[in-house]
Amino acid sequence: MTDDAVRVRGLRKSYRDTVAVDGLDLTIAHGEVRALLGPNGAGKTSTVEILEGHRPRDGGDVSVLGVDPAHAGVAWRREIGIVLQSTADGAELTVAELIAHVARYFPRPRGLAETLELVGLTDKRDSRIRKLSGGQRRRLDVGLGIVGRPRLLFLDEPTTGFDPVARRQFWSTVRGLDTTVLLTTHYLEEAEALADRVTVIADGRVVAEGTPDTLGARDVATVVWRDGREQTADPAAVVARLSAAYGGQVPGLSVVRPSLEDVYLDLIGGSR
Numbered sequence: 001m002t003d004d005a006v007r008v009r010g011l012r013k014s015y016r017d018t019v020a021v022d023g024l025d026l027t028i029a030h031g032e033v034r035a036l037l038g039p040n041g042a043g044k045t046s047t048v049e050i051l052e053g054h055r056p057r058d059g060g061d062v063s064v065l066g067v068d069p070a071h072a073g074v075a076w077r078r079e080i081g082i083v084l085q086s087t088a089d090g091a092e093l094t095v096a097e098l099i100a101h102v103a104r105y106f107p108r109p110r111g112l113a114e115t116l117e118l119v120g121l122t123d124k125r126d127s128r129i130r131k132l133s134g135g136q137r138r139r140l141d142v143g144l145g146i147v148g149r150p151r152l153l154f155l156d157e158p159t160t161g162f163d164p165v166a167r168r169q170f171w172s173t174v175r176g177l178d179t180t181v182l183l184t185t186h187y188l189e190e191a192e193a194l195a196d197r198v199t200v201i202a203d204g205r206v207v208a209e210g211t212p213d214t215l216g217a218r219d220v221a222t223v224v225w226r227d228g229r230e231q232t233a234d235p236a237a238v239v240a241r242l243s244a245a246y247g248g249q250v251p252g253l254s255v256v257r258p259s260l261e262d263v264y265l266d267l268i269g270g271s272r
């Protein structure tokens with residue numbers, strides 16, 4: 001086992017004249033939840049499909065669970081869980097039947113009850129798949145992705161079309177998993193809720209990487225008061241200083257931190 005679940009160096013992929021991935025580096029530690037963010041066409045899907053072994057690359061080094069996906073076999077594939085954007089097939093089967101069916105492909109699958117519990121579908125075990133709501137189908141997709149106990153789970157825009165309640169339920173499902181996760185999403189809130197680290201991609205390259213709290217100098221706050229403003233990583237100290245200077249209340253005081261969306265839009269600004 002290598003130290004990292006994913007290690008990518010100088011990844012390149014072009015489609016005819018379009019450079020989709022342009023020298024991308026990515027390292028994901030075991031157990032980490034990593035979010036991949038970027039505008040439409042940034043190269044996220046191309047990158048993820050190369051990591052999944054579903055797309056050939058033009059250049060660069062790729063190691064996923066210690067193996068090059070371009071030459072990986074069945075044993076490696078069983079350690080990978082993939083939840084695509086499409087929804088589950090098998091509309092006439094029940095939830096339990098489909099999960100049990102998929103479980104047979106794996107050497108040591110999770111039990112049916114545990115899988116249903118993890119994705120919040122225990123009540124739906126005997127429902128036909130065609131009768132599930134969109135959000136329930138998506139949870140079933142995740143159930144199918146984790147039933148084989150993958151060491152690495154790919155989630156591609158997992159909550160597109162979810163209502164806010166279903167989205168939060170889904171987030172708690174993902175937080176309950178004990179596996180490395182690579183998540184692509186267009187929801188900044190989702191990245192903030194789930195990811196240990198965030199990688200922002202634009203034009204096929206990494207433009208920023210960090211924790212959701214510190215990405216793009218997000219930990220720098222602006223202290224504004226009636227007579228001035230100051231940027232600082234320690235707003236409490238600035239407020240204490242001002243308070244002493246004004247002898248108590250600081251007139252017109254506010255402390256503002258950029259949202260993850262603010263820093264994200266700033267980071268990709270040049271690529272649009």
Ligand SMILES: Nc1ncnc2c1ncn2[C@@H]1O[C@H](COP(=O)(O)OP(=O)(O)OP(=O)(O)O)[C@@H](O)[C@H]1O
Nearest residue numbers: 015018019020038039040041042043044045046047
């Ligand atoms: N099969 C393909 N043939 C030709 N060009 C492609 C193909 N797949 C992707 N591209 C192009 O490669 C670039 C990167 O696309 P990719 O799908 O990797 O981006 P993405 O970040 O996943 O975008 P989105 O957020 O829209 O899903 C785009 O310019 C896209 O048009």
